[in-house]
Amino acid sequence: MRVTHFLVALCFSLSLLVARGHFQPAERVYVNPHSLVYLTGSDVPSPAHFLDAKPLVASYVARHGSICSVLIDPFGSHLTKQMAYARCEDLSALDAPIVQKVSHSVQEWEESFDCRVCKFMFGFVGPAIRANDTDVVVQSLAAFVCPYLKNINQCQGEWQCKDLCDNIIREHLPEIIVIVSTGYLSPSDICGWIKVCPDPAPPPPVNVSGPVPVPSNCSDHAGEGEWPSWKLTSGEGYFVHITDFHMDPLYVEGTEGNCGQPLCCRARDGPPSDPATAAGMFGATQFNTSCDTAPAVTDSLFAHLAALDPLPDFVLFTGDAPPHDVWMQSRDWQLQASSKVASYMLKAFPTVPVFFALGNHESYPVNQFEGPGPDSWLYQAVVADWALYLPADAQRTMAYGGYYTARIRPGLRVVSLHTTVYQSGDWWLKLNYTDFTGQFPWLRDVLTQARALNEKVVVIGHGLPDSWEEAFSVPFSALVSEFSDVIMDGFFGHSHVARHTVFRDNATDTQPLFTGYLAGSVTTYTALNPTYRTYTYNRNLQDRNLATDFSQYVFDVDASNAQRKDLGWNLLLSAKAAFNLTDLSAGSWQRFYEQLPQNPDAIKKLIGMRYRGAVQPGGDNPQDLSCEGLSVRGDLYSKCMGEKEKFLSAAKQQHRRDCGDEPLFGNGGWL
16 A cells, blocks of 8 residues: 555654764744735735735745746645745845744744644555555655755755655555554544644543563572572672663765765765765764664674673663664664664673663664554564573563563662653553553562562663653653652663653652763764763662762764774763762752752763763753753653743754754654
8 A cells, every 4th residue: 555655754763863873053033924915914825825925925925036946846735836045145135024923923823834734644545555556646646755854954865765654654554544544543542643733632641450471480599590699798888780782784984974864874875975974984973963882882892891891790780782773774784783782781791691672773663552462573583593691580571561670689670661662752652641551560579579588679760761752751750659669779761862761759759869960972973972871889788879989981083083993981970979979879969959040060971971072053041950850751741941041042952852862852862
């Protein structure tokens, strides 16, 4: 069924928008003639209005021919045969009253127009699919795909956009046919969730109670490894946290890093048009490049980790092995990436337990988890890859639902959550808005058992609750608050930046419980230097929280490229010394973030840690950083920011959305 040529690309244009991972300011201003129609008094778009707009566009071109030119794009649907755009190199050349009106209304009008078109199309596409009457619709829908993706800066160039469109269709065709054909989601729902229309009203918190589908037995130690670190029961130990590898086996030095597609630096992208955007030996961190982890960096990291002396007590990996080639993937490709990371871990840490969590990029297509059964192709393969580190009980639940628990050491247990099933980027979740993996009742049962066994718990997952649908993040906050005597700390990834957030009590959101740490990504994607963290902890587990300090290690890509030499992983900062903390308890972090807006030195260091020396657009609002550190959910962040939320710079807002570092966004991005 060819109907999906538009449908699929539109549905997943948001995933590509954020998966691009960085914001590039437009080089020229585009004035849409629909806005001119609006300014002349039209209120509802129609074919007649588009026709009426053409003389206005022609008039502007005639008056400013040296500045503006007309670009006619085929639209292809029965709404109109052609749409005209006036491309203006300098908006100030237009009449002042028009400039003022355009500046205040063009974005609002274009969003309204796109929303109406989107709802109209989905209004007749769904019935057409169900009736298998797609031939008449296909061309009109397909004609919108590439222009739409180009307009949201997901591709540049005719070939690049066609390649992007064709492969999105190939990947998402089966899913979209199923989802749209059910008729369960209205056009308003679909267009709101892909951010073309205003967000639909959020559903109420889901019922997360119920039977445990595949229970864990925390007293069953069958298949556990006898790790050397278990013999060390006193003193200070340490562990390693790595996240968001996004290793690219097709990375090629000397290729184009700004290729006009979401991921570049591959042989297919050819030589660079500008030396500044060339893929270096160790990667590319320029803000206008889109490149994942170079093989040289992967090799460097694991050689460095294997040489640590003493070895860590344990290692955490919080997901995302595959690269960001989200329009060029397959199940086999995803499994190869996951298996590759596991093989590196096994080689570097044969005597150290490694615990992992699934990321949103492990799935195929990206972000799409359907649930137990349909996702067994992934879960069972992952169990096989990581079997050395997974006891029998953990293998059973992992193979079922993508989550598990295991002992890190006697008295300390890891709970690995499959957080990506709660992100709004998963369209199967829209179709079945429930806890369809049964993870919540399983988690309650595990925490109850851990409390009875006098065990402490470390929670790991890919995305913090600020990247989840609110209907799931709210009950999760209540659950972990209830078991705050058991949970010591949490460790996450996804957003690529290095940061942390205080979990507070669910009743008042004032009492600090534990901290959610994000180590920062290995990948350079979103213009960041590769990084990882080590954390110290007391092996007697008598502290309220687990981490007693952390150290941030960074690989300087630009310096290594310049010298064509691996300059190693160097200490950027240690938390207690850098932020003048007596300890890393949740209470200390709460006080730190409450006082942050009045502490310019801490702000500077926090931003330096966050971006690891990379140049970022716009500034970081001190209140924004403070609220982010105190708000584990998007609704709490908005409440903390209040009116100040409106004054974040446009560049900052766009960057936060693109990079997934964005509680406001709802799904935490599509990285």
